[in-house]
Amino acid sequence: MAQTLSEQILSRAAGRTVSAGEVASVAVDLVMMHDSLSPSIIKIMEQELGAERVWDPERVAVVIDHVAPAATVQTAEKQNEVRRWVQRQGIRHFYDVGRGISHPVLVEEGVAQPGMVIVGSDSHSTAYGCVGAFGSGMGSTDIALAAATGRTWFRIPETVLVRATGRFRPGVSAKDLALHAARELRADGATYAAVEWHGVEFLTVMERMTLATFSIEVGAKAGIVPPVGIPQQVPDWLKVQEGASYIRIIEVNLDTLEPQVSAPSVVDNVFDLSALGRVPVDVVYLGTCTNGHYEDLAAAARILDGKHVAPGVRLMVVPASRDALLRATEDGTLAKLIAAGAALGTPGCGACIGRHMGVLGPNETCLFTGNRNFRGRMGSPDANIYLASAEVAAATALTGFITHPQDVL
Amino acid sequence: MSRVWIFGQDINTDQIIPGRFAPIMLKNEDDLRKYPFVEHRPEFAGSVQPGDIIVAGNNFGCGSSREYAPLALKMVGVGAIIAPLFARIFFRNALNLGIPCFTADLTTQLHDGQEVELVLEDGVIITESGEKIALPPPPVFLREVWAAGGIVPFYRQHGRFPGEAPR
Numbered sequence: 001m002a003q004t005l006s007e008q009i010l011s012r013a014a015g016r017t018v019s020a021g022e023v024a025s026v027a028v029d030l031v032m033m034h035d036s037l038s039p040s041i042i043k044i045m046e047q048e049l050g051a052e053r054v055w056d057p058e059r060v061a062v063v064i065d066h067v068a069p070a071a072t073v074q075t076a077e078k079q080n081e082v083r084r085w086v087q088r089q090g091i092r093h094f095y096d097v098g099r100g101i102s103h104p105v106l107v108e109e110g111v112a113q114p115g116m117v118i119v120g121s122d123s124h125s126t127a128y129g130c131v132g133a134f135g136s137g138m139g140s141t142d143i144a145l146a147a148a149t150g151r152t153w154f155r156i157p158e159t160v161l162v163r164a165t166g167r168f169r170p171g172v173s174a175k176d177l178a179l180h181a182a183r184e185l186r187a188d189g190a191t192y193a194a195v196e197w198h199g200v201e202f203l204t205v206m207e208r209m210t211l212a213t214f215s216i217e218v219g220a221k222a223g224i225v226p227p228v229g230i231p232q233q234v235p236d237w238l239k240v241q242e243g244a245s246y247i248r249i250i251e252v253n254l255d256t257l258e259p260q261v262s263a264p265s266v267v268d269n270v271f272d273l274s275a276l277g278r279v280p281v282d283v284v285y286l287g288t289c290t291n292g293h294y295e296d297l298a299a300a301a302r303i304l305d306g307k308h309v310a311p312g313v314r315l316m317v318v319p320a321s322r323d324a325l326l327r328a329t330e331d332g333t334l335a336k337l338i339a340a341g342a343a344l345g346t347p348g349c350g351a352c353i354g355r356h357m358g359v360l361g362p363n364e365t366c367l368f369t370g371n372r373n374f375r376g377r378m379g380s381p382d383a384n385i386y387l388a389s390a391e392v393a394a395a396t397a398l399t400g401f402i403t404h405p406q407d408v409l
Numbered sequence: 410m411s412r413v414w415i416f417g418q419d420i421n422t423d424q425i426i427p428g429r430f431a432p433i434m435l436k437n438e439d440d441l442r443k444y445p446f447v448e449h450r451p452e453f454a455g456s457v458q459p460g461d462i463i464v465a466g467n468n469f470g471c472g473s474s475r476e477y478a479p480l481a482l483k484m485v486g487v488g489a490i491i492a493p494l495f496a497r498i499f500f501r502n503a504l505n506l507g508i509p510c511f512t513a514d515l516t517t518q519l520h521d522g523q524e525v526e527l528v529l530e531d532g533v534i535i536t537e538s539g540e541k542i543a544l545p546p547p548p549v550f551l552r553e554v555w556a557a558g559g560i561v562p563f564y565r566q567h568g569r570f571p572g573e574a575p576r
Contacts, residue, residue, distance in 0.1 A: 023550055025573035036433060040476065048561045067433070078433045123474040123498055139476030139502035141560055145570075153570040187419055188468040192497050219471065221497055266419050353428035353473075372472060374423040381427075381448040 002243035004159040005224045006194040009134040009238070013117045020158040020245070029133075030059050030111060031147045032120035034102050035075075036066035036353070037140045038082045041121060044144035051148035054089050060147050061093035061111055062086050063102035068348040070097075071356035100321025100347040103127035103213065103289045107205060108323045114227040114234045119146050124289050124371065126220060129212035130205050132227025132238060134194075137216060157194040157221045160185065161246040162211075164199035166255035171405030173299065174200070174207045175291055175369070175389035177252060178214035179260035183270035184250050191219030193247060198240070199254075201229045206293035206320075213290045217267045217371055259404055262387035265375045273392065273404050283366040284309070284397040285358065285378070286342075286390055287318030287350045291369035294324040294333075296390035301333040303394035303405055304340035310400035316358045317342040318350035340397075354379045367396045411460045411488055414453065415521040418466030422499065424449040425470065425478040432477055441477060442484040459486025462527055462534075464515050466492065470499025479503040488527055491515050491544065504551060507559040511544040518542065 003011065003019070011017045013026035031054075033041050045051045054060045062082065070076035079097075086094045095105050103124060106112040114132035118125065121143045128135030136154075138146070146152045162181050168174075177200070195215040200208065208225040215223020227234045259273040286292065286300055297319060309315045317337050319325040325347055328334040338344065343358075351358040352370045359379030360366055366378060366385050373385035386402060395403040428434075430444040446453040463469075463482070469492035470478065479502045482490070490503065493514040503510050509529060519525065519536075526535040534542040546552070550571040557563035569575060 023548075023572035025570040036428075036431060037474070037476065039433060044561065049565070072434065074436060075433055121474060123472065125474075137474040137498050139474050139479075139498060139505065141476060141505035142501055145560060145564060149564075151570060151573075153572045187471055188494055188496070191468070191494060219468065219496060354423075355428055355431075355434065359429075372421075372423070374421045374472060376427045376429075376448050377423050379429075 002241040004194065004244045005132065005196055005226065005238065005240065006134055006157055006159060006222055009115055009117060010154060010156055012115070018156045020156050023153060023155050025151055025153045026117055028119050028146050028150060028152055029116035030061060030118040031143060032061045032063065032102050032106060032118065032125060033143055033147070034066050034122055035064045035068065035079050035082055037121040037143065038062060039078045040140040041144045041147065042085050044141055045148050049144060049148050054091070054147045055150035057090045058092065060091050061106055062091055063095045063105060064097050065101045065348045066353060067355050068097040069346060098322060098346055101289045101349055103209065104206060104293065104321040104324065107131055108321060114232050115238045119143060119152055123216045124213045126215040126223040127209050127213040127289055129215065129222055129224035130208035131230060131232050132224060132234060134222045134224065136221050155192065157192060158247040159194045159196055160190045161249045162195060162197050162252065163249060164252045164254050166253050168254050168257065171391050171409065172257055172259055173389050173391060174203055174210040176257055176260045177254065178211050179262055179270045179387065180252055180257060181250060182214065182218055182262065182268045183260065185218040187218060187266055187268040189218045190215065193220055194222040194224060195220045197223065197225045200225060204295060205230050207295055209293065210290050214371055259389060259392050261392065261402060262373055264373050264384045264386065267372060267387065273402065276402055279386065279402040280365065280400055281313065281367045281396055281402065282364045283314045283316065283360065284393050285316045285351065285366055285368045286393050287316065287320065288352050288370035289320055290371040291390050292318055292320030292324065294327045296369060297324060297328045297337065298333050299390045300394035301336040303391060303408060304398065305336045307340055307398055309341040309397040313397055313400050315342045315397045316345060318345035318357065319347045322347050351378045367393055367402060369393050410524045411462045411527045412458060413519045413521060413523040413525055414457070414461060414463050415516055415519065416463060416465040419468045419471055420465055421472035422470060422475050422478040423472055426475065426481050431475065441481050445481040445485060454485060457485045457487065460488040460527065461486070462488055462525070463490045464519050465490065466516055467494050469495050471496035474498045476502045479506050479508055483508055489529070504554055505560040507555060509555060513545055515542065
């Protein structure tokens with residue numbers, strides 16, 4: 001019987017053929033943990049499970065990205081505890097302050113590969129679907145168990161198919177497709193299911209990450225782009241099979257897709273930008289595992305080149321990874337952003353979790369390229385967050401109100 | 410008796426506990442008990458009593474993987490959470506911590522502040538008037554994890570995960 005990508009990957013990991021709806025125990029290929037939950041994961045391993053060692057130090061990755069660099073004495077102390085534990089465990093895949101957000105980093109380092117089952121202590125671990133891996137987010141206890149045993153359990157998900165046709169118009173990009181899908185599916189539309197994103201083989205790996213990370217915002221367990229046309233080695237058993245079963249199919253014509261904006265304070269509150277009216281902003285925040293990639297910095301730089309952000313607007317740029325920052329440095333992208341007035345932050349999660357590096361004050365309005373606009377997400381519960389693409393972010397920084405990229409090009 | 414706390418739909422983990430109040434941000438991790446719904450419903454943490462029930466709308470717990478969201482609710486003694494649909498990471502985290510979650514929409518049948526009796530072993534809520542509301546029983550494998558007190562005790566007892574044949 002034809003299988004979805006999730007069924008193919010989870011069957012291999014379960015050592016038997018599994019299909020949607022059944023509960024199965026599976027072997028995991030990689031466990032990721034970050035600084036925010038690592039202290040509690042280590043505590044559960046040591047105190048509740050009595051596990052002194054991780055099951056395989058080569059297959060556990062630890063990343064300091066959530067409060068990087070440390071913002072307080074407490075966070076500094078906790079991060080040092082994590083560093084000492086990593087050393088004791090002999091974990092080689094350790095990425096410290098400045099290397100970037102776990103998801104792009106593990107892809108850049110070649111640690112995350114097509115066909116793998118990857119569980120991470122971060123809800124956006126669906127990101128690994130950008131290389132055709134089954135990536136899923138979990139909390140401290142599940143990650144502690146996976147790190148100690150190399151196994152976890154899943155209810156094998158049904159799959160929602162988002163099928164794109166055509167090509168993006170200028171100023172429109174993967175984020176607009178992701179937001180449009182959230183508008184159609186709503187915030188719970190793929191709960192307990194996986195999302196497959198078809199018809200986007202022309203996107204780069206990091207552009208695919210925009211779609212994969214955003215899959216959690218419609219409730220998904222995993223978000224997978226078929227691994228076709230990427231530099232990674234793809235196992236021959238992993239491909240879209242004719243006749244695989246999808247519980248829902250969303251068709252999107254990219255030729256007519258407009259820039260999309262998610263208005264406060266739920267992710268599926270999505271509008272065509274043209275229907276939004278005039279929304280002045282105080283802050284434009286370009287970053288995160290959704291849209292802080294080199295492609296996003298370059299798209300923003302093309303719009304900002306030779307111009308300057310509007311008076312009274314702060315433009316924060318927090319690259320998703322050191323590789324993104326390096327590439328933007330080498331080809332002049334970064335210089336264009338800085339010359340236009342951008343303030344640069346250390347690669348990492350930045351203010352996405354509202355802990356440091358540009359948190360919002362009361363009554364501020366932010367145009368954010370991230371993935372969540374919940375009240376209080378980036379700081380004050382009285383701030384307003386609008387989600388959009390890097391292109392819309394750059395255009396908005398130039399005018400001071402939410403702007404269509406075509407209006408400033 | 411248990412007090413019913415009614416919440417709306419799409420309650421996200423930032424509303425349950427903002428990232429700024431994560432254990433790694435606190436001088437004393439036990440202080441987490443002071444902050445569930447600190448901004449969304451500031452009176453909650455101070456007046457919730459052990460055994461109280463959260464009755465919410467669709468998609469409860471969406472957003473982050475932060476286990477300290479259900480942990481904060483466990484620390485103040487929340488006895489059960491009832492919602493028509495739970496976000497999956499929150500549901501797993503709550504299960505792992507041993508917080509009973511039932512899939513049902515009772516937001517119109519019950520009202521905020523109502524006192525009810527929750528009989529967990531029978532899966533039933535009894536109102537002041539004696540009306541019995543049956544809670545739909547969760548799948549067997551979930552009940553087994555609950556019965557053990559969470560996924561860690563389950564794994565330690567059985568040496569296996571749900572969905573795995575006994576060894």
